[in-house]
Amino acid sequence: MSNHPAPLSATRVLGDTVYVSGQVGVDADGRIPESFADEVNAAIGNLAAALESAGSGLEHVVRIGVYLTDHEYFAEMNQLYRDRFAEPYPARTTAVTGLAVPGLRFEIDAIAAVR
Template sequence: MSRQSFTPEHAPAAAGPYSHAVRIGPFVHTAGQVGVDPQTRAPREGVEAQTRQALENVRAALAAAGAGMGDVLRVGVYLTRAEDFAAMNAVYREFFDAPYPARSTVYVGLNPGLLVEVDALAVLES
């Protein structure tokens, strides 16, 4: 199987040696997406807005590879502050329906101004 790299149409260039999304066979994995507006490249204000933007960026990366949010098997969420969990979770529910993907949420350090990062693994039917 060959590995294919995908970049959403209006996404900013990758900040390092990585792809926005990679597909091998039926598997699509996104890079971590943050709450940065793809047009202005500025972080959104607050964890709700950043979570929404990060998930929109995940959606765009998946779409570039031919996948959608309904194809997502697993999600990784990375928060800078534990107290933002409930607010992130409320926005997260807007993007996924039951049965929900498996998910891990961990607390990490991100670049200044960033509160959340999200990545996803999707599986497409053959």
């Protein structure tokens, strides 16, 4: 039985592939950081932790989905993304959309190889 409020798994492993549900940048108390950069870095940190728990890591990511609430964040997100992922970069889709939790500006999901 899961204590997660939504009917989903944070990660699922099938064979040598791990699928990570959308990760957001909230602190331990569930608060959204004031700065967009802090939110992105926290979300990518949460993604890294989810991957690690499933036997993978950021260096094994092959596909990323990025969700922004405003296209104005695109350039800043790209720079922060470059700081956390190395070439060859994962294949990526970036969409501008609403997010399920009010106040969030960024969400990221991933598919990665298990080490």
